[in-house]
Amino acid sequence: MGRVSGSVEVNPIVLQRADPCVLRHDGTYYFTGSHPLYDRVVLRRADRLEDLQAAEEVTIWExxxxxxxxxxxxAPEIHRVDGAWYVYLAAAPDDHGTxxxxxxxxxxxxxxxxxxxxxxxxxxGEWVERGQVDTGWESFALDATSVVVEGVQYLVWAQQAFDVRGHSNIYIARMANPWTLATPAxxxxxxxxxxxTVGFWVNEGPSVLVRGGRVFLTYSASATGVEYAMGLLxxxxxxxxxDPASWTKSPAPVLVSDPSVGQYGPGHNSFTELPGGTPVxxxxxxxxxxxxxxxxWDPNRHARAQVLPFDEDGNPVWGTPVADTRPVPTSQEVLPPGGM
Known part of the structure; x- marks a missing residue:
């Protein structure tokens, strides 16, 4: 497939890495995501999104x-705050529910x-464990993302509340430092x-994009099969x-499965940009x-990227998942880094 100006050349950008997080810093794309064995945090980098698949993958924490x-x-995420690097991740003491x-x-x-x-x-350098984020109560918590808006750092994450039906809701708090909340959730x-609420009652995987005088907060919902879809605040x-009153929730999902292009369960997104600043x-x-x-334990949730256009009123035009241009595996085997 030939290069199209202002687009991403190939998809998936990284095979078998779910919950993808891409950060563009000083002209380089840094990538992390859930490893299929769920036992490590990995990191890779490249000058172009389409080169991330072939990039060396390094384990930075086990x-x-x-x-x-x-x-x-x-769902590790990498962020750059006040001249330092931070990875937010979810971890458990066991592999069963409670x-x-x-x-x-x-x-x-x-x-x-x-x-x-x-x-x-x-x-x-050294990756130092700063410990658990005290979110205010002890329950299932995951999918933390960080965003700095007008000089203020916020943490946005998913957590279960015992007085709300379901598995997880989306919360926000201001931060005192990158591992400590300054305000209640x-x-x-x-x-x-x-x-x-298909399969599971879930709001999870938040991500934030600031553009055109607005703050867009995406999240994912339902179980992680074909029913998985993205929502928007x-x-x-x-x-x-x-203030919850500052936010408007879209009643319909903004990105869903599309059998016409063979893409199912799109979600757990992040945002990055092209060199010219076009959102991706x-x-x-x-x-x-x-x-x-x-x-x-199905490893074949692949990281994908596509340009996010905006209309003349400044609204995102979410569209539908684009078709694949890179061959993808259909077996349950976990590929080595850079495989295929």
């Missing part, structure tokens, strides 16, 4: 032998943790629409982002619906 960071390492209080939905035992590296190059959205830049939507999806065994 799970503990036991304790709260020993199982199911999920019911913390009578009547609550069964969940895993994840909590949110932070790694810090103060070196200029995140592939060098505020819930912005919970599963309520039919498309958010919108606030005005300059409004109180800790990064997300994962599968190319089939017949999943053998537990979908959690």
């Amino acid at each position: 799970r503990h032998a036991d304790g709260p960071m020993s199982h199911l390492i999920w 019911v913390d209080v009578p009547g609550a939905a069964e969940t895993f035992n994840h909590r949110v943790f932070v790694l810090e590296n103060t070196a200029d190059d995140p592939f060098t 505020v819930m912005l959205t919970q599963p309520e629409h039919d498309w958010e 919108t606030a005005d830049l300059g409004s109180d982002l800790l 939507l990064v997300y994962h999806a599968r190319t089939y619906t017949d999943i053998a065994g537990d979908p959690l």
Whole structure:
């Protein structure tokens, strides 16, 4: 496929890496995502998005032998804050679900943790564990993302609340530093629409894009098969982002499965940009619906990217997942880094 100006040349950009996070810093794309074995945090980099698949992948942190960071390492995100690198990740002390209080939905035992590296190059230096983020209560918590808006750092994440039906809701808080909250958690959205409650009652995987005087907060909902879909909250830049009234929730999903292009379960996105500043939507999806065994252990959720256009009123035009141009695996085998 020939290069088209202002586009991403090939998809998927990285095979078998779900929950993709891409950060463009000083002209380089840094990539991380969930490893199919859920036992490590990996990092790769390239000058172009389409070169990330062939880039060397480095393990920057591995799970503990036991304790709260020993199982199911999920959805790491890399961020740059005040001259240092931070990875937010979810980890659990075991690999089975629990019911913390009578009547609550069964969940895993994840909590949110932070790694810090103060070196200029995140592939060098030391990744230091800054510990668990105290979100205000102990329950299933995951998918933390960081965003700095008008000089203020916020954490946005998913967590279970025992007085709200379902597995997870989306929360926001201002941060005192990259591993400590400065304000109580505020819930912005919970599963309520039919498309958010298929298989599981879930709002998770938040990501934030600031553009054109507005703040766009995406999230994913339902179980992780073909029903997985992306939703949207919108606030005005300059409004109180800790006030739920500042946010408008779209009643319909903004990105869903599209059998016409063979893409199923798009979600858990992040945002990056092309060299000229054009926004790019990064997300994962599968190319089939017949999943053998537990979908959690199916490795073929691939990281994908496509330009996110905006209309003349400044609204994102989400469209539909683009078709693949890179061959993808259909077996359950986990590929080596750079495979295929």
